Amino acid sequence: MSLLFLAPLSSTVRVGAFVFANLGYAEATVCPHCKDTILPAAHPATACPLVTELNNNAAIFTNKRLGSSPTVVHSLTHELAMQFTRPVIDAIVGLACAPVHGLSIDFTDPTYTQSNAVVKAAVYGHCSFAEASAILSERLDAAGDMPSIEKIRGAMDSLKSASESAVNTATGTHLFVWARVSNVISKRLDLTFKLEAAGKSKATSHSATLVRPETESEFYEMIHLFVMVVISLGLSSAIIVMKFIDDVVFGTVRMKEHFGVAHELLLLYLREIDFDPARVLHMANVFRRGGQDTLMSEARRNAAASFRTCGANLQLDGAKYPGSDRATKNLKPDIKPNGKHDDSSKKPCADFNAGRPCRTLKADGSCVFSHRCNQFVSDKGPLGYCFGPHARCTGCTYADDKKLKSPAK
Ligand SMILES: [Zn+2]
Ligand SMILES: [Zn+2]
Ligand SMILES: [Zn+2]
Ligand SMILES: [Zn+2]
Structure with missing residues (x-):
């Protein structure tokens, strides 16, 4: 310390000493990701739950691991967490893992080795309940020992009780998230909803009704929440989803279109991603792919029907x-x-x-x-x-x- 008081010391040395002292401080105490707001205390930066959770979540979607559940405890707000409960998040994974529309799935694939995965396939619309039940009976016939017979029987029972709660596959992954986000805002003042939220049935978790925003500020809040959910789940990285929103939503509003047009255009792009038969479209490439004029005129027509501007x-x-x-x-x-x-x-x-x-x-x-x-x-x-x-x-x-x-x- 006394070095700093030595007047003839060159300025370069002093700057060097200062930077060194600063780095030492940051490394020893504060996590650069969560600023030490998340336990365990004094975790190294590489073990920050914010980072490890996001990486694990992203891996679930990239590897299409049906039956794994993303963790979002540290990343969603309390209000969002009430809407994105465990069954809802499982449904999102189920939708994201679904095969291309109209194709039948291959039950010999390792994804479906577990009897439980066959039940999930039916619930998330990868196959019909009849198909799942047929597969399970086939496996029951082939089963050699008591434990595996029990397992298959258990799966057949849960298949029966799950039959009313199938996810509607007419909703794609992103459209489902958007509709759920719209419910955060539309149900904000709904006390009954809040009280019921804890004991929600599977069936309600697996459906989502889109409530269109009534005001421009509601729309922007929905976008903010949507971005938060997409990032926490690991569906997309922050930069990718923000650029996508900038192109689709703010680009449209900058052209002096009504916010309703931007909303409908966003839905159309989410639909393009969700129902792309080749499964190559995502938020990073869907906008630059072309066809923007066609989608824009469709958005204008839809907005005229859904948002009557005063x-x-x-x-x-x-x-x-x-x-x-x-x-x-x-x-x-x-x-x-x-x-x-x-x-x-x-x-x-x-x-x-x-x-x-x-x-x-x-x-x-x-x-x-x-x-x-x-x-x-x-x-x-x-x-x-x-x-x-x-x-x-x-x-x-x-x-x-x-x-x-x-x-x-
Ligand atoms: Zn941290
Ligand atoms: Zn009326
Ligand atoms: Zn009325
Ligand atoms: Zn009047």
């Missing part, structure tokens, strides 16, 4: 019925709107006004609210609406100087 004129934010936020979303998911509505209701339907399917339905599928305009106005008393026979998103015809941002008191 006109070019800026609309004042109109009424939403109480609790119209996500909490009430799928009260009765099996009832479909029948197009009818109750015009004797004093409440204008928020869904009709936003141009989306009605969500608050009677048992016959008719909307409980009136299909009238929910623009707040100043000259119809407290909580006054325009109530004209039009949807606010198609342009409200009420006098502009009487439109209000919030209800009249």
Whole structure:
């Protein structure tokens, strides 16, 4: 130490001493990956769970190891972890290991040696339940000793009980992840969902319904969560998925397209990857492959059908019925709107006004609210609406100087 106080010491020596001291400090104490936020304490950088988990996860997808489960405990947020439970993650592996659509699988492949793998093949849609059951009976006939007979019998039992919970193979790996991510946001305020999440059945883990983002900021949050999941699972490296999102999503928004077009375009590219018959497309090559114009026009058409943009004129934010936020979303998911509505209701339907399917339905599928305009106005008393026979998103015809941002008191 006293060396530093020696005035005639050359500056190069002093810089050298400083760098050396710094390196020594970093190596001895702080992990460069997790900054020591993850146990075990004082692990060497090469043994950091953040790094080893990611490498193990990536290997599961590269080697298509059906039945192995990626670990994501250290990489997902609490909210994401509630949506990406163990059965959900297993389903993602199952989808990723599926053979090319329409091809039958080879049960002599080492992947399917274990009887349990045959059950998984059926659950994840690699083969039909009938096929799996036939294979197991064949193996039962050939089985020589008691332990292997027991094993096959056990597998046949779990095959029977699993038959209602098969993964829908019409959803590809990436589309499944995207739909699951959309549920993180749409179910955020759904208390029942949170309470049930712990005891979720297999069947719910194996299905995912896409809920399209309602706002641009919701869309960007979904992208952020999607990137996090894709990286943690080891489906793709950080740089690859970020560049892909930059090309597909932000490239589209930079061209002044509506965010809905970017959303639909993203779905189309994920579909290209998931259903590529040759299995050569991935996030690093799908965008530069060409055919961008075709996909873009398809995205524009889909966006026009799925996102009704509320006109070019800026609309004042109109009424939403109480609790119209996500909490009430799928009260009765099996009832479909029948197009009818109750015009004797004093409440204008928020869904009709936003141009989306009605969500608050009677048992016959008719909307409980009136299909009238929910623009707040100043000259119809407290909580006054325009109530004209039009949807606010198609342009409200009420006098502009009487439109209000919030209800009249
Ligand atoms: Zn670490
Ligand atoms: Zn309605
Ligand atoms: Zn409605
Ligand atoms: Zn109106």
